[in-house]
Amino acid sequence: MVKLTIDGKAVEVEKNTTILMAARTAGIEIPTLCYFQLKDMEIENRPGGCRICVVEVSGRRNLAPACTTTVTPGMVVNTHSIRVLNARRTVLELILSDHPAECLTCAKSGNCELQDMAQKLGVREIPFQGAQSTYRKDTSPAIIRDVDKCIMCRRCEMMCNEVQTVGALSAVNRGFMAVVAPAFEMNLEKSPCTYCGQCVSVCPTGALTEVDHSRNVINALADPTKTVVVQTAPAVRAALGEEFGLAPGTLVTGKMVAALRRLGFNYVFDTDFAADLTIMEEGSELLDRLTRHLNGDKNVKLPILTSCCPGWVNFFEHNFPEMLDIPSTAKSPQQMFGPIAKEYFGKKLGIDRRNLIVVSIMPCLAKKYECQREEFKVNGDPDVNYSISTRELAHLIKQANIDFASLPEEDFDNPLGESTGAGVIFGNTGGVIEAACRTAYELYTGKKLEKVEFNELRGMENIRHATIDFNGLPINIGIAHGLGNARKLLEDIQAGKSHFHAIEIMACPGGCIGGGGQPYHHGDSSILKARAAAIYREDAGKPIRKSHENPFIIELYKEFLEKPLGEKSHHLLHTHYFDKSAGVFVEE
Amino acid sequence: MAKIKLSDRKVQELKDVCKSFNNDKGELINVLHKAQGIFGYLPAEVQEVVAHELQVSVAHVYGVVTFYSFFTMTPKGEHPISICLGTACYVRGAEKVLDEFKRVLNIQVGETTADGKFSLSCLRCVGACGLAPVVMVGEKVYGRVSPDGVKDIVAEYN
CATH class of the missing domain: 3.10.20.740 (Ubiquitin-like (UB roll))
Known part of the structure; x- marks a missing residue:
C-alpha cells in the first residue's frame, strides 16, 4: 500500500x-x-x-x-x-481553438463532454486564433464521421481495435493533420466497419454520430396515405427513461407505448414478439442440427451461432467468410418483424406493403444498415423502412411536447405486440440463448421446465460457458459479448477446439442494453448493469415466459406460417450471408 | 484509388520478408521498411498484403505509413533528387537551390513529375558538408550547387 x-x-x-x-x-x-x-x-x-x-x-x-x-x-x-x-x-x-464552434446545431450538443468541460472550466473566450484542421464529412449507412470535431482522444480507436477487434479506424497522419480514420482515409462504408456503433457511444464530441432518420419517420407519420406501425426492441424500454431524467434501470415500457401512440403511430407493436418468433425458428434449427448430429450426420455444422445481432453478422461476413454456414439462418427479430407486418398483418387489413411503413426503435446503429440490406427488400420496398435509435426516439418525444414522466402506462397493440419474458431478455448478453433453452428444452424433452431462469447463462463476464442438462443430454453453451471476445470463440471453432453446441454472440458490451444507439453512458458501467437488471425484472413480471407459449405466436403458425422451418418461414424468416472479406479498400 | 497490379514475384518477395520476421505484428515498421525497398514506395495494395500477412488491420498499417515521413505512398521518380537541408548546406543557400528545383520541375517536395522522371525530397546531411550545398540525384552527389546550376543538373537526365 x-x-x-x-x-x-x-x-x-x-x-x-x-x-x-x-x-x-x-x-x-x-x-x-x-x-x-x-x-x-x-x-x-x-x-x-x-x-x-x-x-x-x-x-x-x-x-x-x-x-x-x-x-x-x-x-x-x-x-x-x-x-x-x-x-x-x-x-x-x-x-x-481547433474545434468548430457549432454547438447550436451539433448533434451532440447537450451530451458533449467537450462542451461540458468548457462549462466546468469556465471558458468564456478562445484566445488562440490559428489554423483549423478540416476534413471531408463521411456518411455511411449508419454512422457519420465529422472529424473536424475530433479531439484525438482515441477512444473510438480503442473501442474499434482493442475491444471489438474490427480494425476499421486508426489514428493516421501526424502533428496537426493527425486524425482517426479508416485505411487510406476512405469512407467508413469501404472499411470493415460493422456499424456496431461503439465508437459513437464513447466519442466525447460530435465527431462520430448516428445517421438520423427521425425526420423520415415524422414525414411518414404526416402522410395520410400511409399506415405506420412501430416495433420497439427489448433494450429500449430499459434505457429510454434516462433521456427524461429517470434513474438508470427504470422500466418505461408502458410510457414508451403511450408516447409512441401520441406521436401518431397507427399500431404500436413489439420487437419482443418477433424475438419469440426468432426463438421458434432458431430454437428449431438448433434442435434440428443437434438431432442430426446425435444421429451421426457428419455434415451437420455445430456449434450453431446466433444471428440476431447485425453488428455480429457484419463482423463474421468481413472476418470469417469461410464460416458463413455456421450461424443460424434465422433473421434478426427486427427483420422477422418486417415481413410479418407487411405480408401477414398488412395483408389481413388489406394494406399494400408500400403503404405500410414499418419503423423500428432500436438500441443499435447496425440495425440502420441491416434494414437497408438488399436481401431485405421486395422490389425495392424494404421490409423495415426506418430504424431509429433510442436517442432519436427521445428527441422525437421531446419535439412533440410530450411530457414523458406524466404519461399513463399503456399496452402494446395486438397481434404483434404480445410477447413473453423470453423475448424481453434478448436485450441482455446471454438472453437469446437462455430464451432458446427455455423452448428447446421443452420441445426436446417433452417435459415442462420447472425453473425458467438459467442463472448460469447470466452475468457480465466477457466469455461465459455453461452446460445445460436436457434430460440427460448435456448441451454446451458458449456466450460472448463484444466482438473481440466473439473472435476468440470463432478462432477456437476454426482450430477445431470448440466443444460448444450453441454460441450466443452480441457485438456490444453487455448486449443490446449497451448498444451504440442507447442513451450515452459516459463510461458509467453501473448504468449498463441497472439496465440489465431491469430487463430481467421485466421478464420475471411476465405471465408467460417461454416463446412457444405466446398465444399470438401459436396463432401465427396456425393461421399463416404453418410450422417452424417450414416453406413460408424459409421464405420470410430466414436469410443467407455474404463474403465481404475482399476488396473493401481499393476500387477498380 | 485505382487498383495497381503488383508483380507476383515482388509480392512473393514481400511475403518472404514478412515470414523472415515470423509474421510478427511488432515488426511492422521493419517490414514496411523492406517493402519500400522492394517496391520503391508503399501503395495501398502493398499495405493490404502486409496487413494480411501480419494479421493487423489495414487502417493500422496506413496509420504507421502516414506517421513516419520516411514512408511514402507516392512512387519515386526514375531519378530521385534529394536536397540536403542540413545546417551547413542550409546556411550556404540550400533553400534557394530547393526553390529552383521546385520551379524548374514544377513539383513540390514529396511529389513526382507527371512523366515519372524526377521526384523531389529533402534530407538532413549526407556527410559531405565541405561540399555544401549538396544535391543527390540517385546515387550521384553534386557539390557547391547554386540555383543557376540547377537547370544543368536536370538537363543531364533529360
Missing part, C-alpha cells in the same frame, strides 16, 4: 495506482477528457493525450497527468492549485 496526500486528504491505495484513481477513492473527481473506462468490463482508454487531468505534485518541476502518473509514497498532490487551473484552461482553450 502507498500513502499519499491529495488536496490535503490522506489517501492510502495499492501500489501502481494512478493519481486519478487514487483521487477517486478519496472522492475527488479530477476532470478528464481523453480518459475513458467501463469499470469491471476490462475497457479502458488511457493515452495520456489531452492533458486536461494535470495536477501539481510537490517537488516535481512540471505538472503531472493524473491518468498516467502512478502514486509514490509520501506524494503530495494538489488537484486545483492556481497553476493547475490555469494550465488546464489553457489546454482546453488550445483544443477549442
Whole structure:
C-alpha cells in the first residue's frame, strides 16, 4: 500500500495506482477528457493525450497527468492549485481553438463532454486564433464521421481495435493533420466497419454520430396515405427513461407505448414478439442440427451461432467468410418483424406493403444498415423502412411536447405486440440463448421446465460457458459479448477446439442494453448493469415466459406460417450471408 | 484509388520478408521498411498484403505509413533528387537551390513529375558538408550547387 496526500486528504491505495484513481477513492473527481473506462468490463482508454487531468505534485518541476502518473509514497498532490487551473484552461482553450464552434446545431450538443468541460472550466473566450484542421464529412449507412470535431482522444480507436477487434479506424497522419480514420482515409462504408456503433457511444464530441432518420419517420407519420406501425426492441424500454431524467434501470415500457401512440403511430407493436418468433425458428434449427448430429450426420455444422445481432453478422461476413454456414439462418427479430407486418398483418387489413411503413426503435446503429440490406427488400420496398435509435426516439418525444414522466402506462397493440419474458431478455448478453433453452428444452424433452431462469447463462463476464442438462443430454453453451471476445470463440471453432453446441454472440458490451444507439453512458458501467437488471425484472413480471407459449405466436403458425422451418418461414424468416472479406479498400 | 497490379514475384518477395520476421505484428515498421525497398514506395495494395500477412488491420498499417515521413505512398521518380537541408548546406543557400528545383520541375517536395522522371525530397546531411550545398540525384552527389546550376543538373537526365 502507498500513502499519499491529495488536496490535503490522506489517501492510502495499492501500489501502481494512478493519481486519478487514487483521487477517486478519496472522492475527488479530477476532470478528464481523453480518459475513458467501463469499470469491471476490462475497457479502458488511457493515452495520456489531452492533458486536461494535470495536477501539481510537490517537488516535481512540471505538472503531472493524473491518468498516467502512478502514486509514490509520501506524494503530495494538489488537484486545483492556481497553476493547475490555469494550465488546464489553457489546454482546453488550445483544443477549442481547433474545434468548430457549432454547438447550436451539433448533434451532440447537450451530451458533449467537450462542451461540458468548457462549462466546468469556465471558458468564456478562445484566445488562440490559428489554423483549423478540416476534413471531408463521411456518411455511411449508419454512422457519420465529422472529424473536424475530433479531439484525438482515441477512444473510438480503442473501442474499434482493442475491444471489438474490427480494425476499421486508426489514428493516421501526424502533428496537426493527425486524425482517426479508416485505411487510406476512405469512407467508413469501404472499411470493415460493422456499424456496431461503439465508437459513437464513447466519442466525447460530435465527431462520430448516428445517421438520423427521425425526420423520415415524422414525414411518414404526416402522410395520410400511409399506415405506420412501430416495433420497439427489448433494450429500449430499459434505457429510454434516462433521456427524461429517470434513474438508470427504470422500466418505461408502458410510457414508451403511450408516447409512441401520441406521436401518431397507427399500431404500436413489439420487437419482443418477433424475438419469440426468432426463438421458434432458431430454437428449431438448433434442435434440428443437434438431432442430426446425435444421429451421426457428419455434415451437420455445430456449434450453431446466433444471428440476431447485425453488428455480429457484419463482423463474421468481413472476418470469417469461410464460416458463413455456421450461424443460424434465422433473421434478426427486427427483420422477422418486417415481413410479418407487411405480408401477414398488412395483408389481413388489406394494406399494400408500400403503404405500410414499418419503423423500428432500436438500441443499435447496425440495425440502420441491416434494414437497408438488399436481401431485405421486395422490389425495392424494404421490409423495415426506418430504424431509429433510442436517442432519436427521445428527441422525437421531446419535439412533440410530450411530457414523458406524466404519461399513463399503456399496452402494446395486438397481434404483434404480445410477447413473453423470453423475448424481453434478448436485450441482455446471454438472453437469446437462455430464451432458446427455455423452448428447446421443452420441445426436446417433452417435459415442462420447472425453473425458467438459467442463472448460469447470466452475468457480465466477457466469455461465459455453461452446460445445460436436457434430460440427460448435456448441451454446451458458449456466450460472448463484444466482438473481440466473439473472435476468440470463432478462432477456437476454426482450430477445431470448440466443444460448444450453441454460441450466443452480441457485438456490444453487455448486449443490446449497451448498444451504440442507447442513451450515452459516459463510461458509467453501473448504468449498463441497472439496465440489465431491469430487463430481467421485466421478464420475471411476465405471465408467460417461454416463446412457444405466446398465444399470438401459436396463432401465427396456425393461421399463416404453418410450422417452424417450414416453406413460408424459409421464405420470410430466414436469410443467407455474404463474403465481404475482399476488396473493401481499393476500387477498380 | 485505382487498383495497381503488383508483380507476383515482388509480392512473393514481400511475403518472404514478412515470414523472415515470423509474421510478427511488432515488426511492422521493419517490414514496411523492406517493402519500400522492394517496391520503391508503399501503395495501398502493398499495405493490404502486409496487413494480411501480419494479421493487423489495414487502417493500422496506413496509420504507421502516414506517421513516419520516411514512408511514402507516392512512387519515386526514375531519378530521385534529394536536397540536403542540413545546417551547413542550409546556411550556404540550400533553400534557394530547393526553390529552383521546385520551379524548374514544377513539383513540390514529396511529389513526382507527371512523366515519372524526377521526384523531389529533402534530407538532413549526407556527410559531405565541405561540399555544401549538396544535391543527390540517385546515387550521384553534386557539390557547391547554386540555383543557376540547377537547370544543368536536370538537363543531364533529360
